[in-house]
Amino acid sequence: MVRMVQHKQTTFEIISVGNELLIGKVVNTNASWLAKRITEMGGFVRRITDVRDDLSEISSAVKEALRRGTEWIITSGGLGPTFDDMTLNGVAKAIKRSLKLNRQAYQMILEKYKEMFERGILKSLEITPERRKMAELPAGAVPLRNRVGTAPGVLIKFGRQRIACLPGVPAELMDIFENELSPIIRKSIKQVRVVEATVIARGVVESALAPAIKDVMSKYPSVYIKSHPKGRESGVSIIELHLTATTPSQEKVEEEVGRAVQELKEKIAALGGTAEQ
Amino acid sequence: MVRMVQHKQTTFEIISVGNELLIGKVVNTNASWLAKRITEMGGFVRRITDVRDDLSEISSAVKEALRRGTEWIITSGGLGPTFDDMTLNGVAKAIKRSLKLNRQAYQMILEKYKEMFERGILKSLEITPERRKMAELPAGAVPLRNRVGTAPGVLIKFGRQRIACLPGVPAELMDIFENELSPIIRKSIKQVRVVEATVIARGVVESALAPAIKDVMSKYPSVYIKSHPKGRESGVSIIELHLTATTPSQEKVEEEVGRAVQELKEKIAALGGTAEQ
Numbered sequence: 001m002v003r004m005v006q007h008k009q010t011t012f013e014i015i016s017v018g019n020e021l022l023i024g025k026v027v028n029t030n031a032s033w034l035a036k037r038i039t040e041m042g043g044f045v046r047r048i049t050d051v052r053d054d055l056s057e058i059s060s061a062v063k064e065a066l067r068r069g070t071e072w073i074i075t076s077g078g079l080g081p082t083f084d085d086m087t088l089n090g091v092a093k094a095i096k097r098s099l100k101l102n103r104q105a106y107q108m109i110l111e112k113y114k115e116m117f118e119r120g121i122l123k124s125l126e127i128t129p130e131r132r133k134m135a136e137l138p139a140g141a142v143p144l145r146n147r148v149g150t151a152p153g154v155l156i157k158f159g160r161q162r163i164a165c166l167p168g169v170p171a172e173l174m175d176i177f178e179n180e181l182s183p184i185i186r187k188s189i190k191q192v193r194v195v196e197a198t199v200i201a202r203g204v205v206e207s208a209l210a211p212a213i214k215d216v217m218s219k220y221p222s223v224y225i226k227s228h229p230k231g232r233e234s235g236v237s238i239i240e241l242h243l244t245a246t247t248p249s250q251e252k253v254e255e256e257v258g259r260a261v262q263e264l265k266e267k268i269a270a271l272g273g274t275a276e277q
Numbered sequence: 278m279v280r281m282v283q284h285k286q287t288t289f290e291i292i293s294v295g296n297e298l299l300i301g302k303v304v305n306t307n308a309s310w311l312a313k314r315i316t317e318m319g320g321f322v323r324r325i326t327d328v329r330d331d332l333s334e335i336s337s338a339v340k341e342a343l344r345r346g347t348e349w350i351i352t353s354g355g356l357g358p359t360f361d362d363m364t365l366n367g368v369a370k371a372i373k374r375s376l377k378l379n380r381q382a383y384q385m386i387l388e389k390y391k392e393m394f395e396r397g398i399l400k401s402l403e404i405t406p407e408r409r410k411m412a413e414l415p416a417g418a419v420p421l422r423n424r425v426g427t428a429p430g431v432l433i434k435f436g437r438q439r440i441a442c443l444p445g446v447p448a449e450l451m452d453i454f455e456n457e458l459s460p461i462i463r464k465s466i467k468q469v470r471v472v473e474a475t476v477i478a479r480g481v482v483e484s485a486l487a488p489a490i491k492d493v494m495s496k497y498p499s500v501y502i503k504s505h506p507k508g509r510e511s512g513v514s515i516i517e518l519h520l521t522a523t524t525p526s527q528e529k530v531e532e533e534v535g536r537a538v539q540e541l542k543e544k545i546a547a548l549g550g551t552a553e554q
Contacts, residue, residue: 019503022322024313025519029304031327036301045299046334050308050325053503057323064341081484082504083491121512122482123549130487149506150484169506205399207358207427210407214360226296226330227359229426229446235398242302272400 009044010189013065017077021050030076042189058090077168079151081130092138099136105143105152106135112150144180148172195257197243204273205237212267220260286321287466290342294354298327307353319466335367354445356428358407369415376413382420382429383412389427421457425449472534474520481550489544497537
């Protein structure tokens with residue numbers, strides 16, 4: 001029944017690593033930010049998985065995503081210097097590669113520490129095992145420059161699949177994604193466009209609206225409509241209808257979405273409700 | 278290296294269903310709210326998975342969690358009347374049971390519609406297929422009363438494992454969890470307590486702090502310390518250290534966490550930083 005043109009789109013999975021997510025201390029805004037950006041670029045995020053700072057959990061999650069044939073796996077978190085930052089270890093285990101000191105990554109980290117030392121933030125320039133650890137990448141990986149923090153991002157080719165590892169600090173994750181990763185992702189994405197529209201229906205309950213949604217979707221098979229009940233305002237039920245269509249030919253679909261919106265509005269009125277866009 | 282006493286705790290997984298999560302339109306606050314409540318009750322959330330409104334994706338996610346031996350699987354979203362609300366279908370498929378009209382659930386829904394009809398919110402009392410759909414539960418399931426919305430929650434016993442399905446509307450999810458589900462969960466949880474503490478370290482970078490954390494953790498094996506870099510304030514690096522200990526004997530562990538906090542503070546001072554709790 002779902003009419004997403006999934007098979008045509010490049011598939012993505014996000015794996016977020018960190019105990020803080022599993023104890024409810026932190027809301028996973030990294031995953032939703034990434035999902036939004038990837039969707040805007042025309043990618044299809046099929047799954048988001050949050051796992052603990054646990055080597056076998058991380059490695060299993062990556063292996064499962066690879067086995068599903070997902071084209072891009074993006075991890076967030078676990079790239080730092082502490083013992084429980086073990087994402088690269090988990091990824092290496094999943095793809096059966098060893099961790100090796102990466103010269104380019106080492107150079108990036110060294111530059112960061114020199115800069116911090118010169119600004120007086122760092123007391124010593126000593127390269128401790130903890131600092132060196134951030135430059136130990138799975139064999140064959142490429143580091144992605146981190147302009148905000150210390151630990152570089154990591155990009156790994158695994159056959160036709162790609163694994164990108166980003167830090168968990170949101171500003172660092174966004175910096176690396178926007179400046180280093182998104183140009184590479186963009187090239188790999190089959191050119192498709194997403195057209196969206198939102199209709200707010202007032203005064204009709206969701207169960208009454210359901211057949212109308214079904215009707216409009218069967219008439220416009222490229223349009224997908226999802227209803228989000230938003231509760232009631234002084235006894236009047238409010239439902240947000242979100243329309244999306246993904247396509248290689250934008251114009252035709254924009255027209256289809258426009259017509260679907262029009263019909264939805266008419267149906268809402270016929271049910272005794274009011275609609276606004 | 279991770280010293281969580283995982284094997285002693287009752288394990289949970291959260292599966293959140295909804296395209297809105299995978300396109301980044303909605304941040305998954307339901308999952309973090311559930312994770313927080315479960316952790317407070319002494320449960321161990323091992324994984325959170327977000328999947329699309331897609332029958333085979335939902336069913337796969339549930340099957341995988343069951344195969345991992347997780348004791349409680351809690352789903353959120355996809356219980357409503359529209360065609361793309363297919364969580365119960367996915368769960369039924371995963372456990373190879375059929376969907377059947379549940380009398381008790383049907384009665385709950387009928388009461389809701391009568392109430393809405395009397396208050397003028399609903400125009401017709403007709404039980405359409407969409408309304409009936411919300412009362413079709415996997416065979417052997419028990420409905421959980423929803424005081425806020427229409428669709429009841431669902432509880433399913435599957436051997437020694439439990440599957441609970443909650444609606445995606447946050448107020449409904451919270452209502453059913455607090456009033457219907459949490460008393461049942463509480464009984465099933467082995468009595469363990471979580472002790473927490475937070476220390477803010479200023480003026481020490483994470484890589485310098487890493488060996489100190491390692492030291493304190495090896496001295497207090499029941500205490501788990503996680504560092505969260507919080508950026509810089511006028512050039513001074515700020516790191517939040519989050520200590521947790523989970524145990525059946527609270528007093529002893531409270532003392533251990535207290536001592537670990539003390540030692541951490543001393544080490545931060547020795548590294549030239551300042552610490553506050």
